[in-house]
Amino acid sequence: MSIIKxxxxxxxxxxxxxxxENILAAAERLLVAQGPQALKLADVAAEAGIANAxxxxxxxxxxxxxxxxxxxxxxxxxARILAVSEVGAEPSPAGAQTLFDAFxxxxxxxxxxxxxxxxxxxxxTMVRGAVQKVVARLSERTxxxxxxxxxxxxxxxxxxxxxxxxxxxxxxxxxxxxxxxxDLAMALLVKHVAHPSSWRGGD
Amino acid sequence: MSIIKxxxxxxxxxxxxxxxENILAAAERLLVAQGPQALKLADVAAEAGIANAxxxxxxxxxxxxxxxxxxxxxxxxxARILAVSEVGAEPSPAGAQTLFDAFxxxxxxxxxxxxxxxxxxxxxTMVRGAVQKVVARLSERTxxxxxxxxxxxxxxxxxxxxxxxxxxxxxxxxxxxxxxxxDLAMALLVKHVAHPSSWRGGD
DNA sequence: TTTATTATTGACATTTTTATCAATAGAGCC
DNA sequence: GGCTCTATTGATAAAAATGTCAATAATAAA
Numbered sequence: 001m002s003i004i005k006x007x008x009x010x011x012x013x014x015x016x017x018x019x020x021e022n023i024l025a026a027a028e029r030l031l032v033a034q035g036p037q038a039l040k041l042a043d044v045a046a047e048a049g050i051a052n053a054x055x056x057x058x059x060x061x062x063x064x065x066x067x068x069x070x071x072x073x074x075x076x077x078x079a080r081i082l083a084v085s086e087v088g089a090e091p092s093p094a095g096a097q098t099l100f101d102a103f104x105x106x107x108x109x110x111x112x113x114x115x116x117x118x119x120x121x122x123x124x125t126m127v128r129g130a131v132q133k134v135v136a137r138l139s140e141r142t143x144x145x146x147x148x149x150x151x152x153x154x155x156x157x158x159x160x161x162x163x164x165x166x167x168x169x170x171x172x173x174x175x176x177x178x179x180x181x182x183d184l185a186m187a188l189l190v191k192h193v194a195h196p197s198s199w200r201g202g203d
Numbered sequence: 204m205s206i207i208k209x210x211x212x213x214x215x216x217x218x219x220x221x222x223x224e225n226i227l228a229a230a231e232r233l234l235v236a237q238g239p240q241a242l243k244l245a246d247v248a249a250e251a252g253i254a255n256a257x258x259x260x261x262x263x264x265x266x267x268x269x270x271x272x273x274x275x276x277x278x279x280x281x282a283r284i285l286a287v288s289e290v291g292a293e294p295s296p297a298g299a300q301t302l303f304d305a306f307x308x309x310x311x312x313x314x315x316x317x318x319x320x321x322x323x324x325x326x327x328t329m330v331r332g333a334v335q336k337v338v339a340r341l342s343e344r345t346x347x348x349x350x351x352x353x354x355x356x357x358x359x360x361x362x363x364x365x366x367x368x369x370x371x372x373x374x375x376x377x378x379x380x381x382x383x384x385x386d387l388a389m390a391l392l393v394k395h396v397a398h399p400s401s402w403r404g405g406d
Numbered sequence: 407t408t409t410a411t412t413a414t415t416g417a418c419a420t421t422t423t424t425a426t427c428a429a430t431a432g433a434g435c436c
Numbered sequence: 437g438g439c440t441c442t443a444t445t446g447a448t449a450a451a452a453a454t455g456t457c458a459a460t461a462a463t464a465a466a
Binding site: 407419422423426435 | 437438439440441442443444445446447448449450451452453454455456457458459460461462463464465466
């Protein structure tokens with residue numbers, strides 16, 4: 001054929017678990033960098049450095065790769081959120097900080113948008129258990145009633161998701177420093193906790 | 204061919220504008236109901252009740268259909284947001300109400316997720332002009348400095364987007380009535396305005 | 407009515423994406 | 437070494453999605 005020896009590269013043979021991990025990691029990189037539309041069979045295989053057929057051998061179909069990735073990322077997110085309830089007794093800045101960190105981890109915005117779009121928002125029920133734990137911790141360790149704790153969590157999640165999804169874009173749009181949207185949101189949260197007087201002012 | 208007369212349906216001939224409108228409306232219905240992955244050429248054509256080739260005749264490619272839809276929906280959203288500055292002099296509940304309404308209109312969540320994912324968040328610059336108008340109105344008519352007005356807008360947008368995207372899911376998840384997340388968010392906003400003392404508590 | 411224009415369409419072609427399959431080749435075990 | 441198991445792969449098929457084109461038929465204008 002050619003003068004250049006193609007130098008037959010030895011195959012890498014992984015355990016099934018390692019192979020799946022390799023594939024999912026590749027898929028996650030693609031999702032974070034380019035969004036779900038980049039999760040084509042050929043793209044994932046290329047990113048993982050293996051043949052298309054190998055991906056199918058371990059997952060059966062590209063859809064199952066996507067499902068598995070979604071579940072993995074949701075599980076990771078839940079784990080990080082759960083870490084919030086480990087921080088301290090008070091629902092103060094430290095906790096909020098950790099929560100916002102959890103939602104700003106690379107790819108969470110993409111994951112959220114992906115979930116929203118795939119209609120698989122039902123998968124959010126995976127979060128239920130975690131949320132209940134956090135609520136329990138809060139009302140255990142503070143003076144808040146469970147209802148108050150629940151509201152605080154909901155407010156935190158809404159804010160953190162909003163910041164995670166649109167914080168960067170908003171800061172840029174308004175010509176503010178990068179973390180400004182986040183700081184603002186955390187200030188809102190702190191103020192919320194600091195002024196329980198008007199607690200039920202909403203409905 | 205067959206005993207059954209296929210009854211040759213007369214063609215509908217639209218003006219180019221009406222044809223484009225018909226197609227975009229169909230595409231929007233699909234987007235809202237099923238997400239962007241449903242915006243296939245065949246699907247859009249079927250929903251619009253015309254042949255695939257007709258879609259291509261008016262838009263050239265399915266990508267241009269998607270781009271046009273995106274632009275249309277962003278423009279609509281901007282118009283609704285702009286309406287906020289028409290409401291009243293004070294940045295109080297009425298304004299927030301309108302803003303939240305704008306973000307909870309059917310499909311906005313899908314649009315936002317879509318924008319986030321397509322990387323075309325750059326298109327968010329379309330919003331810049333509108334935002335500047337709102338900021339100007341606010342600092343004109345109230346005692347707020349421009350910086351304060353900007354922060355209020357940013358907070359409102361983050362909250363409204365968060366509620367628009369995850370409000371329903373969150374309320375369900377926590378076993379609360381449908382509008383609870385929204386009420387909570389609006390309460391946060393009101394509290395923010397009511398306690399300017401800790402205004403700069405964030406950074 | 408006749409003609410010109412062009413929106414509309416079905417049939418077909420092209421491209422893209424996914425899936426199948428038989429053969430190859432690591433790795434542990436005898 | 438020889439053997440088994442199976443992860444891996446290239447070639448190929450199948451399916452899905454997009455786009456092309458020439459013919460058809462509404463509609464307005466002459």
